[in-house]
Amino acid sequence: MVRRPSRRARIAQWVFLLAMLGAALFLASNAADNLGRRHLAFGFGYLVNTANFDIPFRLIDFGPDDSYARALLVCVLNTLLVSAMGIVAATLIGLLIGLMRLSSNWLIRNMGLVYIELVRNTPILVQIIFWYVAVLHNLPGPRQSLHLPAGILLNVRGFYLPMPVLGPWGTVTSLFALALLVASPFAARLTIAGKSLGKLALALPVLAVLLFALGVESIDAPSLKGFNISGGVQLPPELAALWAGLSIYSGAFIAEIVRSSVQAVSEGQREAARSIGLKPRLVLSLVVMPQALRMMVPPLTSQYLNLIKSSSLGAAVAYPEIFQIFAGTVLNKSGREIETFAIVMAIFLSINLSVSAAMNAYNRRVMLVTAR
Amino acid sequence: MSEVSTVAPVAGPDPRATSASASLRRMARWLRRNLFNSPGNSFLTVAALVFLALVLPAAWEWAVSQADLWGDSKGACIDKGACWVFVRVRLPVFIFGQYPPSQQWRVLLAFALLVGFAVPALRDGTPHRALWVVLLLTLFPLLAGLLLVGGVAGLPFVDTTLLGGLMLDVVISFVTMAGSLPLGVLLAYGRRSQLAGIRTVSIAFIELWRGVPLLTVLFMAAVLLPLFLPSGVTVDRLLRAMGALVLFNAAYMAEVVRGGLQGVDVEQEEAAQSLGIGWLQTQTLVVLPQAMRIIVPGIINTAVDFFKDTTLVTIVGLSDLLGAVNQALKDPAWLGLAPEGYVFAAVVFFVCCFAMSAYGRSFERRLARGQGR
Numbered sequence: 001m002v003r004r005p006s007r008r009a010r011i012a013q014w015v016f017l018l019a020m021l022g023a024a025l026f027l028a029s030n031a032a033d034n035l036g037r038r039h040l041a042f043g044f045g046y047l048v049n050t051a052n053f054d055i056p057f058r059l060i061d062f063g064p065d066d067s068y069a070r071a072l073l074v075c076v077l078n079t080l081l082v083s084a085m086g087i088v089a090a091t092l093i094g095l096l097i098g099l100m101r102l103s104s105n106w107l108i109r110n111m112g113l114v115y116i117e118l119v120r121n122t123p124i125l126v127q128i129i130f131w132y133v134a135v136l137h138n139l140p141g142p143r144q145s146l147h148l149p150a151g152i153l154l155n156v157r158g159f160y161l162p163m164p165v166l167g168p169w170g171t172v173t174s175l176f177a178l179a180l181l182v183a184s185p186f187a188a189r190l191t192i193a194g195k196s197l198g199k200l201a202l203a204l205p206v207l208a209v210l211l212f213a214l215g216v217e218s219i220d221a222p223s224l225k226g227f228n229i230s231g232g233v234q235l236p237p238e239l240a241a242l243w244a245g246l247s248i249y250s251g252a253f254i255a256e257i258v259r260s261s262v263q264a265v266s267e268g269q270r271e272a273a274r275s276i277g278l279k280p281r282l283v284l285s286l287v288v289m290p291q292a293l294r295m296m297v298p299p300l301t302s303q304y305l306n307l308i309k310s311s312s313l314g315a316a317v318a319y320p321e322i323f324q325i326f327a328g329t330v331l332n333k334s335g336r337e338i339e340t341f342a343i344v345m346a347i348f349l350s351i352n353l354s355v356s357a358a359m360n361a362y363n364r365r366v367m368l369v370t371a372r
Numbered sequence: 373m374s375e376v377s378t379v380a381p382v383a384g385p386d387p388r389a390t391s392a393s394a395s396l397r398r399m400a401r402w403l404r405r406n407l408f409n410s411p412g413n414s415f416l417t418v419a420a421l422v423f424l425a426l427v428l429p430a431a432w433e434w435a436v437s438q439a440d441l442w443g444d445s446k447g448a449c450i451d452k453g454a455c456w457v458f459v460r461v462r463l464p465v466f467i468f469g470q471y472p473p474s475q476q477w478r479v480l481l482a483f484a485l486l487v488g489f490a491v492p493a494l495r496d497g498t499p500h501r502a503l504w505v506v507l508l509l510t511l512f513p514l515l516a517g518l519l520l521v522g523g524v525a526g527l528p529f530v531d532t533t534l535l536g537g538l539m540l541d542v543v544i545s546f547v548t549m550a551g552s553l554p555l556g557v558l559l560a561y562g563r564r565s566q567l568a569g570i571r572t573v574s575i576a577f578i579e580l581w582r583g584v585p586l587l588t589v590l591f592m593a594a595v596l597l598p599l600f601l602p603s604g605v606t607v608d609r610l611l612r613a614m615g616a617l618v619l620f621n622a623a624y625m626a627e628v629v630r631g632g633l634q635g636v637d638v639e640q641e642e643a644a645q646s647l648g649i650g651w652l653q654t655q656t657l658v659v660l661p662q663a664m665r666i667i668v669p670g671i672i673n674t675a676v677d678f679f680k681d682t683t684l685v686t687i688v689g690l691s692d693l694l695g696a697v698n699q700a701l702k703d704p705a706w707l708g709l710a711p712e713g714y715v716f717a718a719v720v721f722f723v724c725c726f727a728m729s730a731y732g733r734s735f736e737r738r739l740a741r742g743q744g745r
Binding site for chain 1: 406407409413416417420421424567569570573580583584585586587588591592595596599600601602603676680681683684686687694698701708710711713714715717718721722725726729
């Protein structure tokens, strides 16, 4: 029922909006006063100044002579790195535990339940600090490194992973491999001469892996040299702790999403599928899962967004992500509180809005007709 | 995978069987049906048992059988397991923070008051239950605040910087809850308003807070807010953090409340209007009470999140339970006891949060039964 707002309501609205505007102006004038007393003018010009600090973990080159703007790029990449790693790991953990919760095996089902309840009811910050201080800092030094499977070394300085070294044609073949990977979900829908490619599309990712392996010349394995580990790629304990905390915590929530989505597929659907003689496995893969996966998308989106926001907790373990470097180091060094906070918030907002837009677009495409 | 377990035909009771062998057979049947109903499941069961056999005894040894509890220094920890002496000695700090020991009875009294107000408010069948809820959210914070901070009625003043430990987590999450619920209701109505200006402001407020990490909001309250206040005006650090948490969580609460408002049938509102009841009364007497009932489980889930999130105040320099543990671990006399400290903090949070979630689930079940669903 649509009713026009009364005259009184509209007047009240204007009074409210004017009061908001007044409050905003009051705060802004206070800020201008306070900045004026410190002889600072509002502006983002300071971003080109030399940073004069180092960032211990980075994906691109950075030195003390570089600018704040480059430091910003370094931290945004670090935030995106841990978020992407967290999203992948949390989804895998969530799927595994969610399927455990759905198992007909009492023991497996309840082990899943214990995991979910333990993890969901403990603060994520406690978990991250626990992994960092209580676990990773108590590991032996480089000389007594733990040898994990696949040539991975683990010691107090973090994980050391073997790294493939690309040969002369490596860049080209890995680019082709990437293109194949990106193309494979689209290829599954492709029809050639009236026939759907379907399962043949599964060959594409396999081909991509083979192509990538072709370009690899040698494998740079970490090994002990003197007092330190050389070779391979180091995963510092800060990143490892944050990654573990984020993915274990979000994984518990994703597991509940998986479980409830599968259970939300109506019983009639299963009965109908069984009554036309489908085997249990086919009921699951052809009828239940396709519907459940579609239902998972919106809640999964908000879990992913939570995970990205929680990556700011890296500040507690000194992982150099956007919050730790900007709201910490840069804020202290430059004294530009308002501008720095505006940048941090704008970056989180834009990462969140783009992930949410991408997931919503995906959701619109796969959404069930009845769910509209 | 979720294969529906086929129900085996139940054999009739055998009159000759003794009750012992009958129960043994019942157990065997249960095992067969729940753990060994297919080769795959049998394999999983065995694998899980092996895993548990590796993990559980080691955990038991560390936490209980090889652990030390008595004594008053690290030297008292002679066994291989956990050194709970540390936690036991530091317990007052973990619970009360730096609150003066001679005044700690005030914290306990405030906690007793909380129980006194919360039990009638949360229990079914209390007469005037709604009134108790309102008292819990208004009168109780007032009394508890006076009791904790003091400075009146002969109670010595206690500076808010001395509040800490688990008590601080409870205080902050309670204030957050009591403040963000009414604000969340207003925002939810604002978001549904037909007045474009109010709707836009509400949506912008909600989405802005929901789009940024809580940590930035807390830091803003700690670092940025003083810049926006007239010079000379200062606000207590704890109050600033609480204000930030209230605003931040109000945005989440608003979405919970909005879900509840959408869950109330439109006919309810129309029926009230056709009786000539005004908008305000329709909302407060008809729509909101029904909406609130639906969203109690949602509110409790949000409250659990608030409670867990209070640990973040550690990063802005307030010393809650996590902060107290962090600090205690830096004491040179107790170095290297991080696992004990953080396991203790995790267990305390787990117990509190699990109890709250369990209440929420039981409420949900009663709600579903009450509505005949």
